Amino acid sequence: MTTADSIADSDEASRARQEMVDKLVASGMITSGDVERAFRTVPREVFMPEGTDLAAAYNPDDAVAAKRDEHGRIISSLSAPFIQARMIEQAELAPGMSVLEIGSGGLNAALIAEVVGPGGRVVSVDIDPDITTNAGAALDAAGYGGRVEVLLADAEHPVPDLDEVDAVIVTVGAWDIPPAWTGPLAPDGRLVVPLRMNNVTRSIAFGRVGDHLESTSLEVCGFVPMQGDGEHHERVFELPDPRGGAVKLQFDVTPKDLSPLDGVLAKPRTELRSGVDIPRGVSFADLHLWFASFLPGFCRVAAGEGTELAEERRWFPFGTVADDGSFAYLAIGPTLEGIGDEFLARGWGEGDAGPALVAQIQAWADAGRPQPDSVAFWPNGGDRDLPKGAVVLEKRHGLVTISWPAAP
Numbered sequence: 001m002t003t004a005d006s007i008a009d010s011d012e013a014s015r016a017r018q019e020m021v022d023k024l025v026a027s028g029m030i031t032s033g034d035v036e037r038a039f040r041t042v043p044r045e046v047f048m049p050e051g052t053d054l055a056a057a058y059n060p061d062d063a064v065a066a067k068r069d070e071h072g073r074i075i076s077s078l079s080a081p082f083i084q085a086r087m088i089e090q091a092e093l094a095p096g097m098s099v100l101e102i103g104s105g106g107l108n109a110a111l112i113a114e115v116v117g118p119g120g121r122v123v124s125v126d127i128d129p130d131i132t133t134n135a136g137a138a139l140d141a142a143g144y145g146g147r148v149e150v151l152l153a154d155a156e157h158p159v160p161d162l163d164e165v166d167a168v169i170v171t172v173g174a175w176d177i178p179p180a181w182t183g184p185l186a187p188d189g190r191l192v193v194p195l196r197m198n199n200v201t202r203s204i205a206f207g208r209v210g211d212h213l214e215s216t217s218l219e220v221c222g223f224v225p226m227q228g229d230g231e232h233h234e235r236v237f238e239l240p241d242p243r244g245g246a247v248k249l250q251f252d253v254t255p256k257d258l259s260p261l262d263g264v265l266a267k268p269r270t271e272l273r274s275g276v277d278i279p280r281g282v283s284f285a286d287l288h289l290w291f292a293s294f295l296p297g298f299c300r301v302a303a304g305e306g307t308e309l310a311e312e313r314r315w316f317p318f319g320t321v322a323d324d325g326s327f328a329y330l331a332i333g334p335t336l337e338g339i340g341d342e343f344l345a346r347g348w349g350e351g352d353a354g355p356a357l358v359a360q361i362q363a364w365a366d367a368g369r370p371q372p373d374s375v376a377f378w379p380n381g382g383d384r385d386l387p388k389g390a391v392v393l394e395k396r397h398g399l400v401t402i403s404w405p406a407a408p
């Protein structure tokens with residue numbers, strides 16, 4: 001490559017970077033001046049796996065895979081710009097702060113380093129030596145080597161010799177909150193973590209209140225799951241489809257007996273209307289968390305290749321099973337009047353699953369389509385004055401409570 005070529009390349013990258021930031025600002029994903037400046041400065045292309053084109057590197061909405069396991073599943077990625085921006089803003093960083101990042105890649109650490117400035121400190125920890133090696137090399141190449149310390153460790157456990165930090169930003173999907181993340185956090189610090197709550201993940205910013213953590217903000221997100229000692233597997237149950245393939249149901253809270261579901265996909269199809277409309281362009285992500293909070297038998301649904309469900313359009317991967325062996329999932333379709341869409345419960349097997357799903361869609365709508373008032377984490381061993389009426393999820397290191405403005 002000639003010097004003229006590399007100048008042309010960097011001009012193109014710089015244009016792509018500014019266009020991406022313009023979009024993130026316009027969509028409200030970046031609201032802080034410091035974060036905007038960081039995103040306009042850090043050259044994302046330097047951190048990308050070889051062969052990544054600029055369009056992928058600067059797509060505001062998508063992550064770029066960095067490593068896959070032997071089954072082809074992504075186990076490391078450079079996170080999507082929109083969620084990197086949201087999480088850095090959730091952490092309320094300011095110049096001079098010190099930050100612990102869990103899960104490396106170099107890119108997010110460079111963005112954090114830009115926000116906290118030369119007087120700040122960034123420590124980034126990853127469990128995978130390939131990732132720490134690549135992250136270290138990319139940080140050096142982009143000029144952040146002296147400002148970010150990259151460590152190889154399982155972040156389920158405390159990082160040795162770490163002083164108090166102003167923020168911990170977890171960039172890997174977590175099912176729990178180990179003491180290793182709260183221990184080094186300053187009294188007024190922020191822990192930002194993509195937390196899985198009964199199969200639904202939100203990036204939650206927590207602050208300390210007494211001996212527990214209270215949320216200050218929630219963002220919709222998806223992350224590769226934690227590996228190592230903090231790994232958590234939800235139970236997966238397969239429903240064979242008579243056409244071939246299988247529909248997989250993933251449970252965090254597993255019903256006592258799943259055997260009544262045997263052969264359910266050979267039973268008659270069902271469809272129930274909810275009468276609850278879906279305003280155009282309005283997110284209904286809060287309904288998923290409502291299901292995770294209140295819908296008995298709640299599960300995540302994945303349709304394997306060849307199944308009838310895989311060919312269907314307009315459904316969402318959230319469902320429920322009932323003791324009578326029926327199964328229903330969230331779908332949408334035109335209203336009876338033909339104006340706009342409404343939520344449906346589609347499924348197999350006459351029984352309680354469809355009516356239970358519809359009842360919770362209606363309860364959420366009747367409550368004013370709310371989002372949770374707050375999420376809290378109550379570590380083991382502390383006083384537990386749990387909020388009245390809150391949904392309680394048991395974790396290994398404590399309890400998570402979700403408080404809604406109006407519970408059904």
Ligand SMILES: C[S@@+](CC[C@H](N)C(=O)[O-])C[C@H]1O[C@@H](n2cnc3c(N)ncnc32)[C@H](O)[C@@H]1O
Pocket residue numbers: 075076077078079102103104105106107108109125126127128131153154155156171172223224225226227228229230
């Ligand atoms: C989404 S990637 C990190 C993205 C990155 N921060 C960026 O710059 O966009 C998640 C990372 O978490 C790492 N990880 C998974 N389990 C871990 C653990 N127990 N401790 C530390 N890192 C872990 C994975 O190896 C993976 O590289």
